[in-house]
Amino acid sequence: MMRNQEYTQEVVNLHTHSFYCGHGSGTVEEYVQAASEHGLALLGMSEHCPVPDGRWHRSRMDYSQIESYEHDCQTAKETAPGGLSVLTGYECDYLPEYQNYYEEVAERVDYLICAIHDLSTDLNHEYSVFWNQLSKKDLVTYTDMYCASLSSGLFLFGAHPDLFGYYYHQWDREAEACSRAIIACAITNNVALEINANGMRKRKVQLEEGWRHPYPLSPFWEIASEYPLQVVTNSDAHNPSLIKEGYEACAQIASENNLQFCSYRVEREQTGTACITLV
Ligand SMILES: [Zn+2]
């Protein structure tokens, strides 16, 4: 038997991180508790996905912890209070060489989301967008990598596509062109893009014209309104207490820019895995 259900953004958080990633806190069980207290109907855990060669290990669980994490999610699915559905997911940094690996992961879990946090393709040398001023060339690299991930067919939505704003501080022709490329690519591949609240919890960026959040970037979402883009929002919580934090501010960014949040349709198969589509 298949059970179908639709969920609006107000009652969903599919972007959450627990103690497993090393820079977050709280257990999966505590997330279930928090989700229930905040009236969520659909909670997805999306830990940063480890890869077999250990790349990006500073920002995620060890590859050997995968089983334990997925087991915790499975337990949460079975024990969550009525009215709350739990999904197992991962946030994946994408490189084409991990395509097959992520396809295998996707078969085991309910959904994957993508993000680009690191611009290096060298296993032994990270180039994090959180630690480096981005040049115009870096911005193009970010865009190419982001578009490759959107084109992979693996992901439900792209997380914080405007993350480049963290260290690319000017809004210029390049920023606009890259934003348009990412948005167009998302539409072509039927992948949603996320207005991410976590950027509003980070230290503000000082520009000549004043201070702004590192992301979400207003001009990015202003451009998005020119396109039939599917938009979602999440708190990107790294602590259970932040499970719904920033929802209203993100909803305001959406409404200011004439964007409408899409909903999710979740079809549950007998095996227990869920198939999620955008509606
Ligand atoms: Zn994180």
Ligand SMILES: [Zn+2]
């Ligand atoms: Zn995240």
